[in-house]
Amino acid sequence: MKRVVINTYHVGLVFKNGVYRRTLTEGTHWIGLTEFVKIYDRTRPFNPPVVLNILLKDEKLRNELHVVEVMENEIALHYENGLLKEVLTTGRYTFWKGIVDYGFVKADTGKIAITENIDRATLTGKLVAGYIRTASVEPYEKAVLFVDGKYERILESGFYCWWKNNIAIFVGKVDTRLQQAELNGQEILTRDKASLRINAWARYQVVDIEKALLRNKEYERQLYVAFQLALREYVTGLNFDELLEKKEAVVNYVLEKVATEADTLGVKVAGFGIRDIVLPGDVKEIMNQVLVAEKKAQANIILRREETASTRSLLNTAKLLEDNPTLLKLKELEYVEKIAEKITAISVNGNGVLIDQLKQIFVGGK
Numbered sequence: 001m002k003r004v005v006i007n008t009y010h011v012g013l014v015f016k017n018g019v020y021r022r023t024l025t026e027g028t029h030w031i032g033l034t035e036f037v038k039i040y041d042r043t044r045p046f047n048p049p050v051v052l053n054i055l056l057k058d059e060k061l062r063n064e065l066h067v068v069e070v071m072e073n074e075i076a077l078h079y080e081n082g083l084l085k086e087v088l089t090t091g092r093y094t095f096w097k098g099i100v101d102y103g104f105v106k107a108d109t110g111k112i113a114i115t116e117n118i119d120r121a122t123l124t125g126k127l128v129a130g131y132i133r134t135a136s137v138e139p140y141e142k143a144v145l146f147v148d149g150k151y152e153r154i155l156e157s158g159f160y161c162w163w164k165n166n167i168a169i170f171v172g173k174v175d176t177r178l179q180q181a182e183l184n185g186q187e188i189l190t191r192d193k194a195s196l197r198i199n200a201w202a203r204y205q206v207v208d209i210e211k212a213l214l215r216n217k218e219y220e221r222q223l224y225v226a227f228q229l230a231l232r233e234y235v236t237g238l239n240f241d242e243l244l245e246k247k248e249a250v251v252n253y254v255l256e257k258v259a260t261e262a263d264t265l266g267v268k269v270a271g272f273g274i275r276d277i278v279l280p281g282d283v284k285e286i287m288n289q290v291l292v293a294e295k296k297a298q299a300n301i302i303l304r305r306e307e308t309a310s311t312r313s314l315l316n317t318a319k320l321l322e323d324n325p326t327l328l329k330l331k332e333l334e335y336v337e338k339i340a341e342k343i344t345a346i347s348v349n350g351n352g353v354l355i356d357q358l359k360q361i362f363v364g365g366k
Contacts, residue, residue, distance in 0.1 A: 009026075010042060015038065065096060066102050073110030076105065142157075154210070172213045190238060190239055203269070223258075
């Protein structure tokens with residue numbers, strides 16, 4: 001016989017000729033000379049020296065062990081004293097009981113939904129992150145979930161996690177805020193064959209995500225084409241001069257024309273407008289010449305109107321003076337006064353006839 005001491009927090013497995021015999025716990029034990037003891041630390045995982053099923057036939061040893069079996073399409077979260085230690089994949093794992101507080105949470109990763117009681121911090125932690133896929137839907141977004149190419153459900157704003165496996169998942173998102181589309185550089189011919197380049201804008205908002213993503217492909221492009229065609233239809237139906245006169249009417253026409261198409265796309269149209277109309281170089285030069293001619297004609301009309309008013313005023317004044325001799329005399333004195341203001345001295349040479357003439361001018365006949 002030989003003496004064997006098993007220290008605290010240790011356990012010994014007794015083998016004879018390579019065959020397991022029994023388990024020795026803490027204390028002093030006597031074994032045969034042909035027997036061998038392999039000692040294990042209870043604080044560490046147990047790695048069996050022989051086939052585990054053979055060892056588990058011993059009820060005493062079986063009661064000393066945690067046996068965790070992880071099947072295909074499963075993982076097990078291994079906790080020690082409440083803290084996540086590692087993720088166990090397919091296989092069989094054994095741990096000693098009694099010293100370390102072990103915990104295990106098994107999860108079926110063959111499905112996509114995470115139904116196990118695992119908190120978000122654990123799912124997004126570095127140990128588990130490789131086994132899940134995530135998606136975030138912002139407060140201003142809506143999303144649709146496709147599983148293996150089939151529509152599953154609508155996702156409201158929030159954070160979503162699924163197990164990572166061979167099941168295909170696609171999340172289609174739509175921004176539900178008011179958006180603006182630019183229709184720049186639209187080359188359009190008017191009814192009288194004038195070539196124009198029109199820059200326009202349109203505002204819209206997605207109101208039905210199922211129509212936008214499930215019933216239509218590239219709803220934004222389809223909406224753009226609808227605006228483009230409505231604008232072209234309006235412009236090509238008018239002559240160039242008519243278009244310039246009715247430019248504001250295009251807004252209501254395009255909005256009414258696009259409304260039905262937008263509804264089928266799950267979109268609500270909020271506004272439309274033309275930013276500018278760019279004319280070709282030769283047309284622009286002609287328009288400038290027309291504008292200059294129009295302004296000259298207007299200026300000429302204003303000049304003639306002022307001349308006519310001035311002549312009419314002179315005629316009225318002449319009639320008043322003709323009908324009223326006293327007023328005529330006052331007018332003469334007014335002009336003499338103006339002349340006198342500019343004269344500093346007067347020298348008069350002559351006989352009495354000149355004096356009489358001056359007297360006649362200022363006093364008048366009696």
